[in-house]
Amino acid sequence: MLKDKKILLGVCGGIAAYKTSFLIRLLIKEGAQVQVVMTPEAQQFITSLTLSTLSKRPVLTAYYDPENGEWNNHVELALWADLLVIAPATANTLAKMAHGLCDNLLLAIYLSAKCPVCFAPAMDLDMWIHPTTKSNVALLQGFAKHHLIPPGTGELASGLSGEGRLAEPEEIIQFLIRFFDDDSLPLSGKNILVSAGPTYEAIDPVRFIGNHSSGKMGYAIAKLCAQLGASVTLVSGPTNLPTPKGCHRIDVTSAGEMLTACLSAADGADIIIMSAAVADYTPAKVSDKKIKKTEDLFEIKLKKTTDILAELGKRKKSKQLLAGFALETDNEEDNALSKLKRKNLDFIVLNSLRDKGAGFSGDTNKVTILDKQGNKTELPLKSKEDVAKDIIDYAIKLIPSTI
Template identity: 45%
Template structure:
């Protein structure tokens, strides 16, 4: 059964240059079988016309609270209450403020406050606006209410030319987010900010060649996807461009171990969980040639230098759960226990990559959870998605223990 088939979706559109993406979102929702009713703010009509949405949905797009008299306004509220799901995309700072404070100043905010079903808010605004304490406080307030779900914005170049966090999530990702909410995925990680690293790093030799490893990032992407489905605010740091970014995750693309270290250090202080599933290179060329190195009959020797050990470089914190990974071929538990002790992390997820179904590039994994206070927990061969859920369960348990120890 298609999750959106026959569902009544109320699509709210507020005044942002990103409003044009709402048209694509409406089209994709309808393609999935949903019935879409659009409600717009006055300022949204300056960016995209109600006629555009009528053409896509076959329904009038409403924008005025009293456009057709009190009876019509009441019908609009009735429609909001009957919606299986409401999504506001884009949601501007002003719209978020109105909803967070219960201020029903226009048709859109009135409809949202009257909605009985789940409400998804997809912020879109300038990076400085998004990081403003007032906006962040409103987001935290809204996310603390079970009815509301925040679809995290992306990072990149904005219409104003600035770079940063605040881009409206892509329409396809918002559709997947809608499906997740309607499916009733347990939202037990709401309020957590989870930093996930995934995939290999690439250490340049020259402009053509580089040193890397066999990691594909599938395990890390599965963790990021599971965390987002469970309500966490997820930042995914990766070098992988061949896998789709999971819905609700904010990607940060890096290349080298140094790039990844910089990204982790820049975001870890705000994280309640750090899950380092990336296969970070242990070594890099001491020098990178600025031109392609030509082959010759002589043997080639490339001096290597150690890369920064990212986990070891972090200051341990009882306010954060830190999980490392160990891909081994023998003495798996012993090496994982050594890594756990040296790097002072809360858990190591170890696996024997020489085993069938447990190596790089597979859809499955046979993981061992190694913790300082417990016997190693051996999981059977499971899908990486299931391993991700089990890992997050353990991380959530450790976080609760940390919190209890602090009180």
């Protein structure tokens, strides 16, 4: 699927730059045309001679050649490419991309590109989990035609072990093949936002208001979307679940944090599936010290949280599919249909705590899918993985009329 594809490969300054030599060989083997563009810092980690030899093209490192004045036209380069791949993408370059800074040839090409952009972050654990980096990645994923190639987990250059490793060249190749292979994977090229898990609303430094959501349903949806070729952002409340392979996970705790993360990631999403159990209320005042047990009767004043699903419904674009969940205990269908209409959803997944085997924590669920056309699909009790398949199959059927 990469034969004759024109790929601009941006290489940034990090220790993982050495892996680009293997990546170029694999791209050439797949039949792609590769033009390498290096940042000035990247040249400290691997030579342009190595990469030009492997790519069979001169490597570009500056706006012009100072010896003869020949200009490397960033606009023409951007128009030439079918795809811009930035690997490794450092924290520095991600920040510049997110905020429109332009101080080297690669960034000038990036800002001129009309083709899709795939970026593969690589940095140390502490840099990767820093809120600024997370915010920049979420912002980039909110841009149209931007796709994250998630970093791997393992030993890092600092000696730490964790997330932040550049995806292996073979993994990047498979990602790109899936990206171009629209016929084989139904969600290839789609950006999908999934929320999962509970939120915890702090009362004091040691106590919170929460719920029993395990996140299993949302994680099953995110995992399947990635397997079907999508670029997936998973905004997760507190859970003990591992990150599904191929998903970019953003960890949050409170409803306010989930709101910020979801609004940031939603703008560039083709499909949004909000399965998180978000708190409707949060303490009006949070004590900065542990509250001592003194009174027989203790009251906490609560205030409404912002309705994330309703906010997404207000901002929904014409070619964006938005789905939510409704966990009910009474008047289930009426309540779900009301939520569907009020929040401008394309469909809603209803489950009832009165159904045995459905709801929080367990490995099974029993749902009914209701859509804005008035269709109703009742499904039997199934594993959450099978329910995820039903939900995604339903979403895929709606894609032609929505996206």
